Amino acid sequence: MHFEWKGVFPALTTQFTPEDELDIPLFEKNLAFQLEAGVDGVILGGSLGEASVLTTPEKEILVKTALQKTAGQVPVLINIAEGSTREAVQQAALAAKWGAHGLMLLPPMRYKSDHRETVAYLKTVAQSTDLPIIVYNNPVDYKIEITLDIFEELAECQNIGAVKESTRDVSNVTRMINRFGNRFKILCGVDPLAMEELVMGADGWVAGLVDAFPRETVAIYRLVKAGQLEEAAAIYRWFMPLLDLDIHPKLVQYIKLASTQAGIGSEYVRAPRLRLIGEERERILEIINEGIRTRPVLPDYLNLTLVNNYL
Amino acid sequence: MHFEWKGVFPALTTQFTPEDELDIPLFEKNLAFQLEAGVDGVILGGSLGEASVLTTPEKEILVKTALQKTAGQVPVLINIAEGSTREAVQQAALAAKWGAHGLMLLPPMRYKSDHRETVAYLKTVAQSTDLPIIVYNNPVDYKIEITLDIFEELAECQNIGAVKESTRDVSNVTRMINRFGNRFKILCGVDPLAMEELVMGADGWVAGLVDAFPRETVAIYRLVKAGQLEEAAAIYRWFMPLLDLDIHPKLVQYIKLASTQAGIGSEYVRAPRLRLIGEERERILEIINEGIRTRPVLPDYLNLTLVNNYL
């Protein structure tokens, strides 16, 4: 399947039953809402998908379910986040075997590799597969920064086509464009920075709150790309208290609670994560419910003419 | 003098002679270029003005010189950055006596005051003067964040009208607008984040590289506010390697070197700062000279119609 690194790619949550098994019907329900809202691809097993607690057989089920339900409308990607190079290569091979259309790829887990080791890791995985790859640049949560100089070396891997930009430094969008032009597509990976980065030339948005509010997320993306900044900003401002939930260590629990309130998810998480309780749950619920109460009416964002980035 | 917290306010450098005295003719030359380029106000004795090494008599000379040369075209502000509340109040009184039109005000120097102490400090200074005040929110360099809750308490000081937003968190612009609407004007204080913040509703830009490149800085501001984002982005991208000089501990030396190359400044700094030497000077010169070599032709930015922010 050919696809472009462009538009809104939800980092989907993994739905669990009260018995801590995969809740496939609920996963499918959420997915249907995403598709209807106009997303451009889906990513499984990311941080929001509780990557660190999923087994390989569970990942296989998730990929195959997503492939069946999306039926070729949008690409299905899976995240590779492993401690050993060998295991990462193996997971990439499995993803291809299961039929995934692409990979998101983090630098090594648990070891702070240096420049040379990070390049070697990313290139080894990329060269082992034909799948298109978006590398995930998140030095805040995962310690390793994929620097501009590392990207220079990655440029020879044709299947590395994009970056999930989560350095939290918005000017990195401009620095990437200045250095590499169009070579690497840039998808913003931090919800509360998305509009700023889209305006500056980012091509898309690997989104989080989209799991609860898919239409609003896609609307912002499309309005920005149609040049309707004022309309986009109005939604973005309304959205900000919710988007801020994306940059907290408990983003999974917060966004699952938001999805639950929005009727398209449940609160169940897998240990070591625990469900929210007490004051924290009340505080987050208040933010969510206020957001739902003041939800804006959206324009007909699905039929806008999107313009190219000013490159 | 009535003025609005809006537009480009250069944080001017202080020019020194080889004998370490104020170089007033060079200061005036730079100022003339700023005015010609269309700046909306000037700020003396900021971080870029080497606040921490200026004497009170020198500040007086700088204020009076600027007042004379600007002749009412734009407001002249001076920065208050003191360790003791008493001294800050006294400096504010002196500024008024010298004729300054407004103040920039930092939280206490050298002591990490808590919420209550920060509020008390800022309010004590504000209540001691009639001058309009822009508070300077820079927790990265000065440790103390002026949080939204602190702004809540500052709102009763009518003369605190604006913030120099230097948290480096661009979504703080949206959070400020969501919480306070139009109450506090927002001037971006970090050069490489300026366009993003202006697009999101910031009212102005307390700028650094403007000291060397005043026309380009004002052009970006005005093009964004005229809705010509593509033109603005083209200049901003060209400008980025230079703007990045603004977020380094040696920003004074770097920006003074840029001003020197641009023909409107000198490299002299006052100890403990030393002039750049060796490899570092070569590296920065290369960035500056490449910028000058590829300097874009600017549109007629002085005659644009600026629109209001979408609030």
Added chain:
Amino acid sequence: MHFEWKGVFPALTTQFTPEDELDIPLFEKNLAFQLEAGVDGVILGGSLGEASVLTTPEKEILVKTALQKTAGQVPVLINIAEGSTREAVQQAALAAKWGAHGLMLLPPMRYKSDHRETVAYLKTVAQSTDLPIIVYNNPVDYKIEITLDIFEELAECQNIGAVKESTRDVSNVTRMINRFGNRFKILCGVDPLAMEELVMGADGWVAGLVDAFPRETVAIYRLVKAGQLEEAAAIYRWFMPLLDLDIHPKLVQYIKLASTQAGIGSEYVRAPRLRLIGEERERILEIINEGIRTRPVLPDYLNLTLVNNYL
């Protein structure tokens, strides 16, 4: 096997062949040197053992080999560092099945659990097993701090008997003793802080450079506990440039290089780690070789009378 949380416990490296398989003969050789030097236990699959790249079958081989070679002289422990609670419980059960005498236990990997979640994770694993446990408190490298308040809740798990103290805050030794007396034994987990912590009452040392210099490490521990501080300090000062290698992201490569120079290890590491090259390898080699060149003559540290800590 009954044992005390006391003395020197090497965090052993995992030896690999050039073909990236376990090098059991070399592992055994190193182990023999440790035993001869007088260590009090060994820990497998720690950070230094490249935990994040070992497979479960490899861990089984390592445990069983160590059990056979130590033949009951000292306890054999294995590290549990997992992302999911379920997997951690399973690894603990396997360790018991293989015959390990105890566990080192890290908080969850890859998720920054909060107080309640960290307690739940550690208690769930502890309550699932009869093996004695040393929890590993390393907020610097693994983000989660096991605070005094968490230890308060862990106290009811009788098999949690000790902490590997790696907060890098030496006064935490005193705070732990003030709060819990003798309840949790304290083993210093940061080589260049070991003597300070032993003097202040730590019971032992989970050591790193011991992999290359077992006799010197054990000598420092025993001399301190025999009250011969001057002799201990002389060795410790000599040792410091080497001990500093323990607090670098590349500690595995550095310590393996030291073991190689000491004749009891090899440089092979498993990807994503790569062997040292170029300037970095030269620089580290120089430190190591200087250490070997100036190696002090040790007193007869094996026959000292150790006194109790002053509690």
Added chain:
Amino acid sequence: MHFEWKGVFPALTTQFTPEDELDIPLFEKNLAFQLEAGVDGVILGGSLGEASVLTTPEKEILVKTALQKTAGQVPVLINIAEGSTREAVQQAALAAKWGAHGLMLLPPMRYKSDHRETVAYLKTVAQSTDLPIIVYNNPVDYKIEITLDIFEELAECQNIGAVKESTRDVSNVTRMINRFGNRFKILCGVDPLAMEELVMGADGWVAGLVDAFPRETVAIYRLVKAGQLEEAAAIYRWFMPLLDLDIHPKLVQYIKLASTQAGIGSEYVRAPRLRLIGEERERILEIINEGIRTRPVLPDYLNLTLVNNYL
């Protein structure tokens, strides 16, 4: 006056009246208690002395008062913490004129000077005076680290004889001794690390809680240097909750509250600092009062034979 960089040097607080003027009688009372307890020198105008809010005339009064009351029993030092090199040189000259016996010297305030600039600053001040100098190495609170390589360059200034070691990295004591032997005396500058550093060879302690508990502070120092570690540790453990007050941004208020409870100080601070209120005051009072309630009986520490450090 000749003196050695050795022993306990209190960083004295500055006592204020309710009218915010110097409270000289109370200052003298505290000083008398320090002398009686056996301190080896006193330091005025340090962080604890609220350096950043004192005027030059006030510093003169403090120095002259201390000189008169100490009457040559111990040296009187004053802290130099300035933003400009010129001002630092001038303050050093004033200190000499007032009769001070030595200086404590911080790197530049408010500017993060690099290696070359830090060396130039410290050497310029040192070369301008005949007074003995202790440089203050506190990168945590003041951003600039005086690295080993900087000390290498400072070694040629014969009057720089000591360092107040506040890097919070206790192994820096060993690194300094390994590199410079006896050249720079080391005085621990962080209360809760003092015993560890004294054991490892530090020559003294620039202390904070000494302002409230002078006898206990001097007792720990002398017991350690007399080789009576067990007795020293018992006091140190009792002291730890109080010593921890020294590493908080509000150390001035906390230690002044402790001095007040101990009957040798008052709570008055100068703005921007405010007196403690509410829950925070209660919490700190509880720590202080518990300390006073359980105060240990001290051995006859004033007549111990101190031994040299093991160098």
